[in-house]
Amino acid sequence: MTKNSCNTKLIAGAFIVLTVSVIAGIITMIIFYKTQIGSMNPTDRPPSVTTTEQPPPDRRLPKNLVPESYKVFLKTHFYHRIIEVVNVTTPNQTTVFNGNSTVNMKCVQSTSSIYLHSRRLEVSDPVVMNRDNPNEEIRSSVVYPGEADFLEIQLNVALEAGGNYSLFLNFKGQSLEYMDGLFLSMYSEGVPEYEGDMEPARFLAATNMEPTFARTAFPCFDEPEMKAVFNITIIHRSGTKALSNAVIASETNIIDDEWEYTVFDQTPRMSTTRSIRRQHHRKYPPVLREEVWNHYSLTKLDQIALPDLNPTAMENWGLVTYQQGALLFEEGVSSLLHKESIAMIIAHELAHQWFGNLVTMKWWNEVWLNEGFANYMAYFAVDAVEPSFKMKDVSVMSDLHTAFEEDALAASHPLTVPPGEIQTPHEILSLFDSITYSKGAMVLRMLADIVGQNVFDRGVNMYLSDFKYSNTDEKNLWDNIQKAVDDDNGVINEHFLFNDSSESSLWWHVPIRFVKMSSKSDFPLMWLDDKPVTKGDFITKNGDWILANVNCAGYYRVNYNPENWDALSSQMEQDQSRIPLMNRGQLIDDAFNLARAKLVDVTLALNLTRFLRNETELIPWMSAMTNLEYFVLMFDRSEVYGPMQTYLREQVRGLYNFYRNYTDHSQVPSDHSSQHSQILAVRVACHNGLPECVTMATEMFALWMKNDTNIIHPNLRSSIYCQAVASGGKAQWDFAWNKLQSSNDTSEMEQLRAALSCSRETWLLNRYLQYTLDPEKIRFMSVWNVINLIALNPSGQALAWNFIRANWEFLSRRGGHSLIAVVARRFSTEFELEELVRFVTDNDLAYMKEEQAVEQISVNIQWVKEHQEKILQWFEMETAS
Ligand SMILES: *[C@@H]1O[C@H](CO)[C@@H](O)[C@H](O)[C@H]1NC(C)=O
Ligand SMILES: *[C@@H]1O[C@H](CO)[C@@H](O)[C@H](O)[C@H]1NC(C)=O
Ligand SMILES: *[C@@H]1O[C@H](CO)[C@@H](O)[C@H](O)[C@H]1NC(C)=O
Ligand SMILES: *[C@@H]1O[C@H](CO)[C@@H](O)[C@H](O)[C@H]1NC(C)=O
Ligand SMILES: *[C@@H]1O[C@H](CO)[C@@H](O)[C@H](O)[C@H]1NC(C)=O
Ligand SMILES: *[C@@H]1O[C@H](CO)[C@@H](O)[C@H](O)[C@H]1NC(C)=O
Ligand SMILES: *[C@@H]1O[C@H](CO)[C@@H](O)[C@H](O)[C@H]1NC(C)=O
Ligand SMILES: *[C@@H]1O[C@H](CO)[C@@H](O)[C@H](O)[C@H]1NC(C)=O
Ligand SMILES: *[C@@H]1O[C@H](CO)[C@@H](O)[C@H](O)[C@H]1NC(C)=O
Ligand SMILES: *[C@@H]1O[C@H](CO)[C@@H](O)[C@H](O)[C@H]1NC(C)=O
Ligand SMILES: [Zn+2]
Numbered sequence: 047m048t049k050n051s052c053n054t055k056l057i058a059g060a061f062i063v064l065t066v067s068v069i070a071g072i073i074t075m076i077i078f079y080k081t082q083i084g085s086m087n088p089t090d091r092p093p094s095v096t097t098t099e100q101p102p103p104d105r106r107l108p109k110n111l112v113p114e115s116y117k118v119f120l121k122t123h124f125y126h127r128i129i130e131v132v133n134v135t136t137p138n139q140t141t142v143f144n145g146n147s148t149v150n151m152k153c154v155q156s157t158s159s160i161y162l163h164s165r166r167l168e169v170s171d172p173v174v175m176n177r178d179n180p181n182e183e184i185r186s187s188v189v190y191p192g193e194a195d196f197l198e199i200q201l202n203v204a205l206e207a208g209g210n211y212s213l214f215l216n217f218k219g220q221s222l223e224y225m226d227g228l229f230l231s232m233y234s235e236g237v238p239e240y241e242g243d244m245e246p247a248r249f250l251a252a253t254n255m256e257p258t259f260a261r262t263a264f265p266c267f268d269e270p271e272m273k274a275v276f277n278i279t280i281i282h283r284s285g286t287k288a289l290s291n292a293v294i295a296s297e298t299n300i301i302d303d304e305w306e307y308t309v310f311d312q313t314p315r316m317s318t319t320r321s322i323r324r325q326h327h328r329k330y331p332p333v334l335r336e337e338v339w340n341h342y343s344l345t346k347l348d349q350i351a352l353p354d355l356n357p358t359a360m361e362n363w364g365l366v367t368y369q370q371g372a373l374l375f376e377e378g379v380s381s382l383l384h385k386e387s388i389a390m391i392i393a394h395e396l397a398h399q400w401f402g403n404l405v406t407m408k409w410w411n412e413v414w415l416n417e418g419f420a421n422y423m424a425y426f427a428v429d430a431v432e433p434s435f436k437m438k439d440v441s442v443m444s445d446l447h448t449a450f451e452e453d454a455l456a457a458s459h460p461l462t463v464p465p466g467e468i469q470t471p472h473e474i475l476s477l478f479d480s481i482t483y484s485k486g487a488m489v490l491r492m493l494a495d496i497v498g499q500n501v502f503d504r505g506v507n508m509y510l511s512d513f514k515y516s517n518t519d520e521k522n523l524w525d526n527i528q529k530a531v532d533d534d535n536g537v538i539n540e541h542f543l544f545n546d547s548s549e550s551s552l553w554w555h556v557p558i559r560f561v562k563m564s565s566k567s568d569f570p571l572m573w574l575d576d577k578p579v580t581k582g583d584f585i586t587k588n589g590d591w592i593l594a595n596v597n598c599a600g601y602y603r604v605n606y607n608p609e610n611w612d613a614l615s616s617q618m619e620q621d622q623s624r625i626p627l628m629n630r631g632q633l634i635d636d637a638f639n640l641a642r643a644k645l646v647d648v649t650l651a652l653n654l655t656r657f658l659r660n661e662t663e664l665i666p667w668m669s670a671m672t673n674l675e676y677f678v679l680m681f682d683r684s685e686v687y688g689p690m691q692t693y694l695r696e697q698v699r700g701l702y703n704f705y706r707n708y709t710d711h712s713q714v715p716s717d718h719s720s721q722h723s724q725i726l727a728v729r730v731a732c733h734n735g736l737p738e739c740v741t742m743a744t745e746m747f748a749l750w751m752k753n754d755t756n757i758i759h760p761n762l763r764s765s766i767y768c769q770a771v772a773s774g775g776k777a778q779w780d781f782a783w784n785k786l787q788s789s790n791d792t793s794e795m796e797q798l799r800a801a802l803s804c805s806r807e808t809w810l811l812n813r814y815l816q817y818t819l820d821p822e823k824i825r826f827m828s829v830w831n832v833i834n835l836i837a838l839n840p841s842g843q844a845l846a847w848n849f850i851r852a853n854w855e856f857l858s859r860r861g862g863h864s865l866i867a868v869v870a871r872r873f874s875t876e877f878e879l880e881e882l883v884r885f886v887t888d889n890d891l892a893y894m895k896e897e898q899a900v901e902q903i904s905v906n907i908q909w910v911k912e913h914q915e916k917i918l919q920w921f922e923m924e925t926a927s
Contacts, residue, residue: 105195105469106269107162110155111205113267113274115312120145120264121281122221122251124230139249141230144218145281147264149274150177151211158204160186163261163268164197166219166227172199173214188215195258195471197265215265221251224826225356227262228253233353252352252367254360257410257478258471270317270406271517281307291316291364293346314343315515316363317406339400339423340510347399349373349392354827357478359391361398361420368395369827371792380793381760382714382721386428386435393427394420405510408517411468413477414461415520418486421445425487434718442491443631443665446598447672449485450639457898461486462520476895488601495599497531505530560594589613598628603636605645611637615650618657622666630661631669638673642905648913649920656924658697662704664722671730677917679872680910682840689921694734696925702731702739710742712759725761732769743769751781760793767801779810799828803835803842811842815849819856829857830865837869851885858889866891870899874906 123142149162160174169188176182185202205211221230230251253263261268280288284306292311299307344364351373359368372391375384401419421441428437452458459481468474494502505527513522591613594604606614614625614633622630637651655670674694681687705724708714714721731739747770750756758766771778779802786798805811817823818832837846847869850857857865870882882903886896 107267107272108155108157110157111151111153111160111211111267113149113151113272115150115275115277116147116266117277117279118145118147118264119279119281120228122228122283124221124249124251125283141221142218143221143228143251143263144216145264146214146216147266148212148214149266151213151267153205153207153209153211156204156207158201160199160201160205160213161191162197162199162213162265163195163258164217164265165195165261166222167262167265168218169197169215169265170218171214171216174199174201174205175212175214176205177210177212195261195268217264219262225254225354227255227259229354231352231354250352252350252355253362254355254357254367255362256360257413257474270410271408273315273317273406273515273517275315276313278310278313279307280310281305289348289350289365291362292344313363316403339397340404340507340514342399343404343514344399347396349395354825356827359395361395361402363399363403366392366395368392369792371796374792376791376793379760379791381725381763381797382718383725383761384793384796386437386440389428389432389435390424390437390441393424397423397427400510404515405513406517408519409465409468410474410477411463411465412461412519413474414482414486415518415523417478417483418461418490421483421487422490436719439628439665440668442488442598443628443669445484445487446601446632447635447669448480448483449488449601450603450635452480452898453485454639454643455898455901457901461489485601492599492601493527497527498534501530501534502527504533560592561596562590562592589616591617593625593629595632596629597626598632603639605636605640608650611646611650615653615656618654619660622657622661627663627665630657630663631665634666634669635673638676642676642909648917652917652920652924655697659700662701662723664719664726667701667723667726667730671726680874680906681914681917683872684914686914686918686921689918689925691734692925693921694730695736698727698730698734699736701727702736706738709762712746712757712762714759714761721761725765728762729765732765740769740773742766744773746770747774747778751778763794764797764800767797768804771801772804772806774805775807776810779805779807799832800835803832803839805839806841808841808845811836811839811845812849815842815845819853833857833865834868837865837871840872843869843872847881854889864895867895867899870903873903874910876907879903879907 121144123140123144125139172186172188174184174186176184182203186199189198189200190196191198199213219228221228225231228251230249232249253259255263258268260266266272267274276291278290278292280290281301282288282305284300284304288308290308290310292313295309295311297308299309301307346364348365350365350367351370352367353370355367355369358372359366368391371384373388374380375388397420398416401423402416407413407415425438425441428435428441459477461481463477468477497505505523508529509518509523509526512526591610592606593614594606595602617624618630618633625633634651634654637646637654640646641648641651651673655674658667658670661667674690677686677690681690701723702709705715705720705727708724709728714724728739732743743766746758746766750758767782771782782798782801786795786802789795789798802814803811805814815833815836818829824832833846833850836842850865850869866882866885870878873879873882879900883900885891886900
């Protein structure tokens with residue numbers, strides 16, 4: 047999956063964080079409905095899904111039966127049309143679905159019960175057959191063994207090891223409104239279907255199966271290793287269309303006036319997903335990297351934008367689904383950053399067709415094999431199609447920093463978690479985090495750097511072909527990389543020592559590469575343990591310096607002695623181009639984080655931001671802004687903030703003026719990387735109150751309000767809207783709100799939704815929070831995002847925290863846990879810590895995310911106490927001169 051995106055003000059939305067699940071649903075079905083606004087009652091949200099946590103032991107299926115194929119008939123009942131003609135009684139909309147499934151399975155160990163997964167389904171009429179001896183009579187009955195997710199079929203005889211059996215079941219369920227399993231979604235189209243009435247609403251049904259929701263659509267063996275082939279038939283209302291993982295075998299089979307059915311080809315062997323269409327296929331060859339990944343298994347790959355979906359995107363095999371905003375780009379409306387994130391998300395989902403769908407991890411504890419690979423491969427895929435995006439640099443930097451940040455907490459976890467710790471649906475979902483996505487990708491990148499890209503690609507290629515249609519653990523990957531290394535004569539394999547047992551020591555052997563620079567000449571790149579390095583190589587004098595982790599290929603941080611830091615810092619102030627671009631970003635990131643860990647003085651890190659005054663490249667700025675964001679969170683309600691903003695204004699002024707002529711004319715430079723820098727300049731300048739920026743934003747927005755023509759360039763809209771709403775009042779807010787209501791473009795809507803959270807008026811922010819409770823105002827899917835955005839605004843943070851507590855019942859259902867982590871980011875006092883702990887205790891929320899939040903606050907309290915005075919002095923001194 048692709049993670050939910052979380053925009054921050056400073057680096058606003060430049061990067062969508064990829065999160066989600068790997069093996070999503072087995073089978074994906076999408077059915078489009080058209081209907082006039084019916085009586086599907088939108089406020090009637092289903093009861094809380096808080097999982098009833100079962101105590102251990104094992105929540106896993108016994109492995110005595112192995113599914114081989116399924117035949118599933120699924121009938122969705124909602125109406126194609128509900129015409130409210132006065133004199134006709136029309137039926138109300140319905141969310142019911144029903145069907146039957148037959149699973150053929152092999153018995154590997156004798157048993158007289160069949161366990162499989164089923165949740166929120168009414169299951170009946172079990173028929174168990176011995177396929178080797180159809181005359182054998184087997185009587186069976188359905189039992190729900192208390193565990194919410196299991197279904198037990200008890201038999202009067204024992205099934206025999208080696209035998210082939212089938213199980214038939216009828217089932218019935220309801221599509222609920224939260225976006226799990228088979229769900230309904232309503233949308234409207236621009237063109238009214240008939241005259242004289244409001245725009246008709248249309249309905250569609252879609253599925254989201256990852257990680258544990260397939261069991262809510264039909265009874266199945268819902269574990270990643272239980273791969274099988276699927277034959278799907280969907281029965282749907284006439285005039286609608288159904289899609290699934292595989293291609294359509296036969297369509298428009300009329301049953302009667304009201305019903306037709308669509309039969310799909312058999313899928314390949316898979317966990318729960320699939321589909322690519324040939325003509326699309328041709329467009330993607332560079333993205334699909336078939337030379338490395340092997341051929342795509344299916345004959346089609348549909349990509350569908352949905353009005354509702356959580357996560358951002360889901361990689362169903364052959365039928366990838368996206369939130370509209372994650373897929374749809376409109377020239378002239380969507381910004382450059384949006385285009386980049388769309389490219390990255392698509393590439394991520396396409397990579398999953400191999401990493402996740404074709405080859406799947408054995409169990410969720412190693413879900414990084416899916417997500418780490420998908421993130422990692424996306425850099426190459428996008429780079430192949432749009433080299434000007436420089437995604438290999440930009441995204442790598444962002445993944446690297448994200449991973450480091452989360453990894454620095456004691457509540458972090460290893461990439462591969464012991465399987466016993468990942469049992470419940472909640473535990474499984476909690477693994478879809480930055481460690482899994484970003485650190486997973488960084489570890490792969492480091493590995494590729496050490497063994498060499500060609501060797502790595504060959505190893506991955508073997509891994510994919512050895513394990514296609516089946517399951518792996520990380521050892522399978524290491525073995526294949528090692529094999530590729532050995533084929534390549536084995537020179538470097540001793541450098542690489544990956545612990546394959548997760549319990550083993552915390553020591554990690556990493557190869558270190560560095561460069562030394564003297565006034566005379568540059569030394570070549572060196573490996574730390576290569577022969578030519580002697581102790582003398584580490585001695586520097588007269589402003590010479592050593593730089594380690596060149597191009598940040600390694601997943602580790604570097605600290606230097608004070609003299610070397612000083613030399614690096616001076617070098618950057620004099621001529622930063624002698625330090626490779628990525629390292630300019632990394633030096634800042636390392637210094638700030640070492641300062642957080644008290645390994646260097648915080649002023650050393652701040653000193654390293656001085657050169658930004660001359661820096662026009664994105665990566666160092668991005669790195670500095672990300673790190674200073676922590677300062678912003680800790681200090682934006684304190685006296686430090688004034689001098690800090692003054693300093694940042696001065697740093698960014700040159701960059702802002704460099705692009706000013708473009709900005710003032712609402713134009714953008716032609717090359718990609720200058721566009722990036724311009725976006726950053728406007729964002730940082732406006733956010734820190736650079737007067738020329740504030741004036742520009744206010745005037746442009748006023749112009750739009752005045753004659754209803756929006757001339758603001760899409761790249762600059764999010765900053766300008768935000769600034770205009772922040773420095774404006776009710777008129778600006780209402781104008782933006784009305785534009786949001788009437789817009790039908792997802793990027794525009796996203797920008798407006800974010801801008802509305804920038805207000806400094808508490809009453810406006812409060813009203814906005816209240817709107818999240820009304821699905822006619824804020825879609826369910828966006829509730830999380832809106833509260834999140836408000837919490838990031840210093841004027842909205844306390845409001846959001848109160849709001850979350852007051853409405854926990856409602857919010858806990860979706861994203862509630864992530865919300866707490868976000869709202870608590872600014873907490874830095876004992877009082878705030880107590881409040882959070884009380885809330886966590888009262889609501890029984892002792893999960894990983896909450897633990898991390900609590901740990902983070904203790905860190906914050908300590909940090910503020912120790913650093914506030916010194917930081918204040920530093921900013922005052924810098925801005926005095
Ligand atoms: C319903 O009303 C329409 C006109 O409004 C009429 O043509 C039709 O015959 C009526 N149907 C019934 C069942 O009364
Ligand atoms: C439709 O729903 C409304 C209100 O929910 C109810 O009063 C009415 O009886 C329903 N009509 C049918 C045909 O079920
Ligand atoms: C399963 O459902 C399909 C479609 O409704 C139906 O045609 C078929 O007879 C059902 N199978 C059994 C064994 O009842
Ligand atoms: C089960 O099916 C497999 C192949 O489909 C066959 O080889 C095997 O003999 C069957 N088992 C029994 C007990 O007949
Ligand atoms: C979106 O809205 C604009 C006017 O606001 C309209 O011209 C356009 O056709 C709409 N597009 C769609 C796809 O509905
Ligand atoms: C599934 O469909 C394929 C044809 O696409 C057919 O050969 C196969 O027998 C079917 N399997 C089941 C279990 O019905
Ligand atoms: C900016 O760079 C110029 C040379 O390119 C240098 O003279 C100047 O000192 C630098 N300024 C800062 C603040 O680093
Ligand atoms: C930061 O820069 C100032 C001024 O150049 C210097 O006095 C101070 O020692 C530096 N701090 C560190 C920790 O290097
Ligand atoms: C500023 O932009 C305008 C219009 O885009 C252009 O005509 C003018 O030459 C530019 N001025 C400079 C100094 O680049
Ligand atoms: C609105 O203002 C813009 C920019 O000044 C101008 O190009 C446009 O023609 C105006 N539109 C109307 C309807 O007046
Ligand atoms: Zn993913």
